[in-house]
Structures are given as structure tokens and as C-alpha cells.
Amino acid sequence: MRLYDTLARKTKDLLPIDGQTFRFYCCGPTVYGPAHIGNFRTFVLQDVFRRTLETSGMRTLHVRNLTDVDDKTIRESQRAGQSLTEFTNFWTVKFHQDCDKLQCLPPHIEPGAVEHIPQQVMMIEELIAKGHAYSSEDGSVYFNIASFPEYGRLSHLDERELEIGRTQAQRANADEYEKQSVSDFVLWKARRDEDGKNFWPSPWGDGRPGWHLECSAMIREYLGESFDLHSGGVDLVFPHHENEIAQSRCACGGDFAASWFHIAHLMVDGGKMSKSLGNLYTLEDLAEKGWSAMEVRYVLLSGHYRKPLNFTFDSLHAAREAMLKMAKAAQQLSAKAPADAVLTSVEFGLFQGAWDTLNDDLNTAGALGAIFTGLREAVKCEGLAAAKALAAFHRLLRALGLVLPEAEKSVTVPEDIIALADQRLAVRQARDWAQSDVLRDQLAALGWIVKDSKDSYELSQK
Numbered sequence: 391m392r393l394y395d396t397l398a399r400k401t402k403d404l405l406p407i408d409g410q411t412f413r414f415y416c417c418g419p420t421v422y423g424p425a426h427i428g429n430f431r432t433f434v435l436q437d438v439f440r441r442t443l444e445t446s447g448m449r450t451l452h453v454r455n456l457t458d459v460d461d462k463t464i465r466e467s468q469r470a471g472q473s474l475t476e477f478t479n480f481w482t483v484k485f486h487q488d489c490d491k492l493q494c495l496p497p498h499i500e501p502g503a504v505e506h507i508p509q510q511v512m513m514i515e516e517l518i519a520k521g522h523a524y525s526s527e528d529g530s531v532y533f534n535i536a537s538f539p540e541y542g543r544l545s546h547l548d549e550r551e552l553e554i555g556r557t558q559a560q561r562a563n564a565d566e567y568e569k570q571s572v573s574d575f576v577l578w579k580a581r582r583d584e585d586g587k588n589f590w591p592s593p594w595g596d597g598r599p600g601w602h603l604e605c606s607a608m609i610r611e612y613l614g615e616s617f618d619l620h621s622g623g624v625d626l627v628f629p630h631h632e633n634e635i636a637q638s639r640c641a642c643g644g645d646f647a648a649s650w651f652h653i654a655h656l657m658v659d660g661g662k663m664s665k666s667l668g669n670l671y672t673l674e675d676l677a678e679k680g681w682s683a684m685e686v687r688y689v690l691l692s693g694h695y696r697k698p699l700n701f702t703f704d705s706l707h708a709a710r711e712a713m714l715k716m717a718k719a720a721q722q723l724s725a726k727a728p729a730d731a732v733l734t735s736v737e738f739g740l741f742q743g744a745w746d747t748l749n750d751d752l753n754t755a756g757a758l759g760a761i762f763t764g765l766r767e768a769v770k771c772e773g774l775a776a777a778k779a780l781a782a783f784h785r786l787l788r789a790l791g792l793v794l795p796e797a798e799k800s801v802t803v804p805e806d807i808i809a810l811a812d813q814r815l816a817v818r819q820a821r822d823w824a825q826s827d828v829l830r831d832q833l834a835a836l837g838w839i840v841k842d843s844k845d846s847y848e849l850s851q852k
């Protein structure tokens with residue numbers, strides 16, 4: 391596979407450093423509420439990325455963290471009157487359920503920040519010892535970004551006019567930070583009253599780790615000092631990923647991530663998503679409106695990951711139609727394939743174009759288009775060729791993580807019913823609506839429901 395690397399600013403071939411397993415890390419969710427479809431754009435694309443590597447025969451090691459302690463989780467758990475653990479466990483379960491509905495494979499390792507406080511404390515100690523961090527009067531510890539000249543390479547800070555501040559007022563203590571200023575950032579946050587019971591001991595006094603640190607500590611624990619790829623939403627490039635690089639390179643040496651994979655924003659109806667606009671949809675919101683998680687997934691795959699994607703209800707309608715078309719084609723193919731055809735072939739045949747497109751910078755949108763091109767040819771196949779085409783089609787669907795809806799049950803429609811329906815189509819095309827209604831009633835009386843489309847119809851049994 392070839393993929394665009396944010397750091398190198400070019401598309402590169404992806405091969406595992408150790409020649410065996412492709413090891414990658416994704417910044418996970420902050421578990422303080424339901425994830426919305428914008429969050430899921432990132433997780434779904436990361437899932438397709440992994441599935442594509444695995445479909446090509448590569449082994450993967452996928453690590454994704456859970457942020458279960460930060461300003462937001464503490465504040466919201468207190469509002470909910472629950473302990474931090476109770477509260478974050480609840481939202482973790484909910485997140486996993488949503489991931490399952492979206493067919494996102496669970497990561498191989500999913501570490502939580504709270505369980506890795508000792509590793510984070512150790513990393514701070516090393517950073518202080520090596521002169522990259524300092525403690526302040528109140529018992530907080532900050533990373534000294536002036537000590538790391540490479541700071542800003544990922545987000546190309548040198549091309550932006552940003553101020554570097556080191557005064558107390560300019561230091562970034564909050565997990566929710568000002569994105570347009572570069573400043574020393576917090577590694578250890580001294581205990582404050584509003585933290586309640588959520589503090590841990592450290593050489594600098596009670597407190598808790600800053601948000602950026604957990605990823606560095608968990609990456610070191612599970613992937614070591616150098617690994618294949620790091621991924622997240624584009625909003626994490628600065629400062630979160632810059633800070634991760636600074637912490638890890640200064641504490642551990644090593645190259646850290648060989649490649650960076652960032653997924654662009656999701657927009658809704660052409661604008662930003664926000665709570666106040668009421669367009670911060672969760673899977674549950676969309677399910678209430680009658681949309682399945684698979685239809686949401688299809689929409690999320692319908693644009694290139696490097697460009698913002700506009701989510702609309704029209705795009706959900708289009709996704710539904712596209713998936714029904716795919717399901718019908720699959721049904722046609724399986725009807726023509728010999729029942730005893732066992733296929734172990736890994737060839738993509740008619741779907742080679744779709745597979746190549748997917749491997750070219752994870753072009754999911756292009757791959758979906760190419761799948762339809764493949765299907766148009768595939769449905770002309772007979773016998774073993776139909777079976778082969780079907781196997782290749784399913785292989786691609788697995789790479790995209792799409793599960794098709796059951797195509798309408800295959801029922802044999804009696805000739806006389808088809809004749810009536812054809813007659814009705816003819817009168818409809820002649821705009822004889824009265825006669826069309828009469829024929830509809832006749833069909834209904836015989837037990838058949840007819841559903842009209844532009845120049846065709848579908849029959850189903852009552």
C-alpha cells in the first residue's frame with residue numbers, strides 16, 4: 391500500500407520496519423460521552439487501513455488508547471455524580487458497542503491512561519534528568535520546548551507565525567488548549583481542588599499526568615521506541631502529535647513513528663459540526679432517524695480521507711441505494727455460481743481496479759466507484775467465473791468493512807403477477823394514474839406489493 395505521510399509530505403510505500411508485523415498506533419477516544427460521526431470518520435478510516443493491510447497478507451499490531459483521565463472526564467464524571475472509573479467505564483462500553491455496529495475491528499491492545507500512571511511518571515523523570523522538563527512552584531512539571539530544536543516539524547511550524555511563550559501565563563496547563571500558541575506544555579498537573587479524588591502520588595507531589603503524555607508512554611510500552619505508523623484526526627497534528635514527538639524523542643531516543651496518517655474533518659451540511667447547531671450526530675441519533683451504522687460507514691468511506699467530507703442526509707440515501715445495488719448484484723452472482731464452487735483464489739480479477747485504487751493512498755471513494763465498474767462486468771459472468779467474481783467482491787467488501795443488507799428475499803414471482811406489474815408499468819409510463827392504481831389494488835389482492843422506481847418496479851410478497 392502507498393500512503394501519504396504528513397511528516398515527509400509525500401506518498402510512501404508502507405512496509406513494516408521489522409519485516410513482519412506492521413505496528414501502528416491510533417489516538418483513541420476520550421471516554422466522557424458518546425462519540426459522534428466526526429470522531430468515527432477517523433476510526434473507520436483507520437479500520438479500513440488495517441483491513442487493507444491484512445487483506446494484502448500483512449500482519450498488523452494495532453494499538454489504540456482510551457483517554458480515561460483528563461479535564462473533561464473529571465468534570466463530567468463529577469457532574470454525573472459518579473466516580474471517574476464508573477463514568478469512563480460506562481462510556482467505554484458505549485464506544486465499543488458503536489465500534490461493533492460500525493464493523494470496526496477492536497485494536498489488539500487498548501490501554502487506558504489511568505492504568506499507566508507509573509509509566510508516565512517514569513517518562514517525566516527521564517525528561518527532567520535529560521534537561522527537557524522542569525517542575526514549577528506549584529508542583530506541576532512542564533516540557534521545555536526550547537530544548538528540542540526539532541519541535542514543529544510535523545505541523546511545519548516554521549511556516550506559520552506563532553509565538554513561543556514560556557511565561558507562567560503562556561504555559562499550556564489545560565488539556566483543552568489554545569491551538570494557536572506554542573508554549574511549554576504540562577507533563578504533570580499538580581492536584582487542584584476541582585480534581586476531587588482524582589489524583590496520584592509522584593515525586594513532585596499529588597497530581598495527574600497531562601493529556602499529551604499518555605500516548606507517548608503507552609507507545610513506548612507496547613510498540614517501543616520506533617514503530618511503523620501513527621494516526622489520528624487532522625486536529626491532533628498540532629499540538630498533540632508535536633508534543634508526543636517531543637516527549638518520546640527526548641525521553642527514549644529512537645525514531646518514533648516512521649509515518650503519519652491524518653484523517654481530515656467531517657462537516658455536516660457544508661458546515662462545522664457543533665453541539666449548538668444540533669448537528670453533532672451520534673450513531674444513536676441517526677438510528678432514531680432510520681439509518682443503519684453500515685449506511686453511516688458507507689458515507690464515511692465515500693470521500694478521500696485527506697479532504698474534508700460533507701455529511702448530508704442525501705449522502706445517507708445514496709449510501710442506502712448503493713448498498714442495495716451491491717446486495718442485488720451479489721445475489722445475482724451467487725445464483726449463477728455453482729453451489730459446490732470452493733474458491734481459495736486471492737485474485738481480484740474484475741475487481742483488480744478497485745483493489746489497486748484502495749491501495750493507492752487509501753482511496754476508498756475511488757474504490758467504491760471501481761467496485762460498481764467491476765460489478766457491471768461481473769453480473770455478465772456465468773458458472774465458475776461468477777463464483778470467482780463473487781469471491782473477489784466479498785474480499786473487497788471485507789477490506790472496506792462493509793456488510794451488505796440482505797437483498798430482498800429471493801422469491802420466484804409467478805408469470806401472471808409479472809404480467810400485471812408490467813402492464814402497470816406501461817400505464818404509468820403513459821401517465822394513466824387511475825389505471826395504475828387499479829392494477830396496484832389487483833396485485834395487492836393477489837398478495838403482492840409493488841414499489842415503483844423511475845422506470846422499473848420491485849415486487850415483494852405481503
Ligand SMILES: [Zn+2]
Pocket residue numbers: 416417418605630634
Ligand atoms: Zn495521542
